[in-house]
Amino acid sequence: DIVMTQIPLSSPVTLGQPASISCRSSHSLEHSNGNTYLSWLQQRPGQPPRLLIYKISNRFPGVPERFSGSGAGTDFTLKISRVEAEDVGIYYCMQAAQFPRTFGQGTKLEI
Amino acid sequence: QVQLQESGPGLVKPSETLSLTCSVSGVSISSYFWSWIRQPPGKGLEWIGYMYYSGNPDYTPSLENRVTISLDTSKNQFYLNMSSVTATDTAVYYCAGYTATTQTPDLWGQGTLVTVSS
Numbered sequence: 118d119i120v121m122t123q124i125p126l127s128s129p130v131t132l133g134q135p136a137s138i139s140c141r142s143s144h145s146l147e148h149s150n151g152n153t154y155l156s157w158l159q160q161r162p163g164q165p166p167r168l169l170i171y172k173i174s175n176r177f178p179g180v181p182e183r184f185s186g187s188g189a190g191t192d193f194t195l196k197i198s199r200v201e202a203e204d205v206g207i208y209y210c211m212q213a214a215q216f217p218r219t220f221g222q223g224t225k226l227e228i
Numbered sequence: 229q230v231q232l233q234e235s236g237p238g239l240v241k242p243s244e245t246l247s248l249t250c251s252v253s254g255v256s257i258s259s260y261f262w263s264w265i266r267q268p269p270g271k272g273l274e275w276i277g278y279m280y281y282s283g284n285p286d287y288t289p290s291l292e293n294r295v296t297i298s299l300d301t302s303k304n305q306f307y308l309n310m311s312s313v314t315a316t317d318t319a320v321y322y323c324a325g326y327t328a329t330t331q332t333p334d335l336w337g338q339g340t341l342v343t344v345s346s
Contacts, residue, residue, distance in 0.1 A: 118288075118289070154331050154332075156330070156331075156332035158273075158332070158333075165322055165324075165336035165337065165338055165339050166273065166322075166333070166336060167336070168330065168332055168333065168334040171329075171330040171331065171332050171334075172330075172331075175330075177330065177334055209272065209273055211273075211332055213330075213331035213332050216278075216286050216288075217275045217277070217286075217287075217288035217289065218263075218275040218332075219275065220272055220273040220274070220275070221272075222272050223272045223273075
């Protein structure tokens with residue numbers, strides 16, 4: 118299985134300031150079809166996860182523009198340009214290059 | 229509006245079989261891939277397996293000898309059965325759907341807590 122490692126596991130942030138979460142995979146997530154399948158999900162307290170970003174940098178419909186993804190190969194980053202109160206929650210990276218899908222441990226974003 | 233709803237017993241005895249149903253409304257079950265994902269209390273997400281209506285299911289290796297995923301297109305439902313459960317299977321179980329484009333669940337049920345206890 119591909120191991121996903123997130124840094125940090127907890128991130129205190131200030132409203133209106135940027136935030137960044139890193140994710141590293143144990144193997145390249147580049148598929149033979151040329152796509153790199155790294156996704157980011159947000160889980161607000163008491164809610165199911167929600168897809169934010171897929172294939173490194175594609176925002177899912179309805180996701181605010183302040184969320185952006187970048188990276189390549191085995192190193193990826195989720196950035197929030199200006200944190201809002203509703204962004205509190207746990208963020209997971211997930212690899213979709215191979216089965217079984219695997220998730221990072223989660224990063225808790227706290228105001 | 230697409231909705232996914234998990235249903236099943238909230239309490240299962242050790243060594244018995246956990247059975248859950250995901251009822252899908254607002255979209256045809258044949259148009260998505262369907263997965264089960266679980267989350268132990270206070271912990272992270274674990275992929276259990278997935279199925280597409282025209283293919284065979286695929287399971288995470290650590291669970292594949294105890295898990296069966298199936299679906300019924302006529303009822304627009306899919307199912308999870310997990311045998312020989314222990315306390316470590318206590319978790320919130322989510323059903324989720326995704327497309328070939330995202331390869332990541334973008335449709336989620338609210339989740340159902342299953343507790344394994346005698």
